Amino acid sequence: MADHRFSRGFNSPVLWLFSVQSLIKLCLSFLALGAVVVEGQTEDTFRAGNTVFSPAVAAARDLRYLLYDINPPEGFNLRRDVYIRMASLVKTLRRHSDWVLVLPPWGRLYHWQSPDIHQIRIPWGEFFSLTSLQGNVPVIEYEEFIAESGGPFIEQVLVLQNYAEGWTDGKWEEKVDQRPCVERLLYSKDKQGYYRGWFWGYEETRAVNVTCLSAQGHASILAPLLQNNITSTSVMLDKAETVLHDHYAGKDYWDTRRSMVFAKHLRLLGDEFRAKYLNSTDEQDQTIYNEDWTRIKNKLGSARGGPYLGVHLRRKDFIWGHREDVPSLKGAVKKIRNLMKKNKLDRVFVATDADEEELEELKKILPEITRFEPTWEDLELLKDGGVAIVDQWICAHARYFIGTSVSTFSFRIHEEREILGFDPKTTYNRFCGDSEKECEQPTHWKIVY
Numbered sequence: 001m002a003d004h005r006f007s008r009g010f011n012s013p014v015l016w017l018f019s020v021q022s023l024i025k026l027c028l029s030f031l032a033l034g035a036v037v038v039e040g041q042t043e044d045t046f047r048a049g050n051t052v053f054s055p056a057v058a059a060a061r062d063l064r065y066l067l068y069d070i071n072p073p074e075g076f077n078l079r080r081d082v083y084i085r086m087a088s089l090v091k092t093l094r095r096h097s098d099w100v101l102v103l104p105p106w107g108r109l110y111h112w113q114s115p116d117i118h119q120i121r122i123p124w125g126e127f128f129s130l131t132s133l134q135g136n137v138p139v140i141e142y143e144e145f146i147a148e149s150g151g152p153f154i155e156q157v158l159v160l161q162n163y164a165e166g167w168t169d170g171k172w173e174e175k176v177d178q179r180p181c182v183e184r185l186l187y188s189k190d191k192q193g194y195y196r197g198w199f200w201g202y203e204e205t206r207a208v209n210v211t212c213l214s215a216q217g218h219a220s221i222l223a224p225l226l227q228n229n230i231t232s233t234s235v236m237l238d239k240a241e242t243v244l245h246d247h248y249a250g251k252d253y254w255d256t257r258r259s260m261v262f263a264k265h266l267r268l269l270g271d272e273f274r275a276k277y278l279n280s281t282d283e284q285d286q287t288i289y290n291e292d293w294t295r296i297k298n299k300l301g302s303a304r305g306g307p308y309l310g311v312h313l314r315r316k317d318f319i320w321g322h323r324e325d326v327p328s329l330k331g332a333v334k335k336i337r338n339l340m341k342k343n344k345l346d347r348v349f350v351a352t353d354a355d356e357e358e359l360e361e362l363k364k365i366l367p368e369i370t371r372f373e374p375t376w377e378d379l380e381l382l383k384d385g386g387v388a389i390v391d392q393w394i395c396a397h398a399r400y401f402i403g404t405s406v407s408t409f410s411f412r413i414h415e416e417r418e419i420l421g422f423d424p425k426t427t428y429n430r431f432c433g434d435s436e437k438e439c440e441q442p443t444h445w446k447i448v449y
């Protein structure tokens, strides 16, 4: 099937020739090997690991499962942020009993619009390194949950919501209360009295009970309730983004963030692309990566980065609203040329969600542009999420990076560069709108180790 979005790369300098499939196959066979080794380790590292326990074993251990989901319109990079909040909650819960975090399958994201490819029920292992995640908190994929908990049943769904009355007296206080549902429930009862809902595209999944919970505060305010008031083995928090970070940019935040290592096949693809089109290798660029994130502790300024400018140019919904902090294409290219000259870089890598029309214009006014453009077959394997990660990985390795104002996609690149050890001056930069007066630059968040 011809896909107009990606068929244009041919006979342009940005053509992506490398066979993604063969590399992925190679990686997957490595992953399979890795899993065998890891199983032995996880038993003692964590009591819940990659291994699937039989229902009997899981029950004997008094395991409890925390599942969660997020409001459908939220994008990939905000979802990554909510994972950090949930990991923090599970750490709090684990002080008292044996909780495991169940990873919500990826799919049906508003921005993932590539036609004709299957983009639901995607396990986290396709985007992130599970062993790395498990080095922070015990996590399992949803299908492992089904296997070890005895079937596609979630005992208790708690739909988080704000308080109907808002903040009383304009005073902020942290609180949690069982309340009637404010909005119409996205779950309905079937003939057997079970609740049916989206459940990440797993149609056979049922919930035994669904109730609403008004919550206002950080994620761990839910811990006492989950521990004391609710006895179900499996509890799912829906609209989990309602609760806030326990401590934004604190040690726990960064531990979890650092554990969110991209899947190896995606990093390898990004590295291949860097080597092939951007003359960028880890040795030259001083960006040597350690498979074990707990051992990465790079000094700021130690990473040099590849000889290219990295750009994240967020378009689509960011320009539809005519936001004054987002530049025109001309404005962006002017800034790009300026930065290339200033940093003595003759190559520029651009990650963007621009539509066809804008891309054509961009290529016209910036002919030396390099982009990661997968073929349809590659896209089918990587999915929109994998392509976005490869884009982020390449931007993260640039000598100098500039992103888009308040884009979570750009924020995640900042964090990746902070982990790699770049000088903050080369990271916390964003485009200014063409007529923006005070163009405040992004905040530098230092890693707490």
Ligand SMILES: Nc1nc2c(ncn2[C@@H]2O[C@H](COP(=O)(O)OP(=O)(O)OP(=O)(O)O)[C@@H](O)[C@H]2O)c(=O)[nH]1
Residues within 6 Å of the ligand: 073, 074, 075, 076, 077, 078, 079, 111, 112, 312, 313, 314, 315, 350, 351, 352, 353, 384, 385, 387, 388, 389, 391, 407, 408, 409, 410
């Ligand atoms: N491949 C690729 N995809 C992009 C790029 N920019 C945006 N996207 C896609 O558009 C989505 C939305 O952009 P983000 O800035 O990540 O925002 P989000 O967290 O997903 O959603 P919001 O926070 O609501 O904006 C991403 O998750 C990608 O799927 C890009 O440079 N490259």
Ligand SMILES: *[C@@H]1O[C@H](CO)[C@@H](O)[C@H](O)[C@H]1NC(C)=O
Residues within 6 Å of the ligand: 176, 177, 178, 225, 228, 229
């Ligand atoms: C949880 O239980 C405690 C003690 O039984 C009770 O005071 C509290 O109101 C309950 N919390 C919720 C949110 O139902």
Ligand SMILES: *[C@@H]1O[C@H](CO)[C@@H](O)[C@H](O)[C@H]1NC(C)=O
Residues within 6 Å of the ligand: 156, 209, 210, 211, 229, 230
């Ligand atoms: C559903 O869960 C709520 C909250 O735990 C509880 O108060 C209620 O009794 C449960 N309903 C049923 C039918 O079990």
Ligand SMILES: *[C@@H]1O[C@H](CO)[C@@H](O)[C@H](O)[C@H]1NC(C)=O
Residues within 6 Å of the ligand: 279, 284
């Ligand atoms: C690639 O980079 C190296 C070292 O940074 C440099 O010596 C070499 O000339 C570059 N090659 C090309 C083709 O630009």
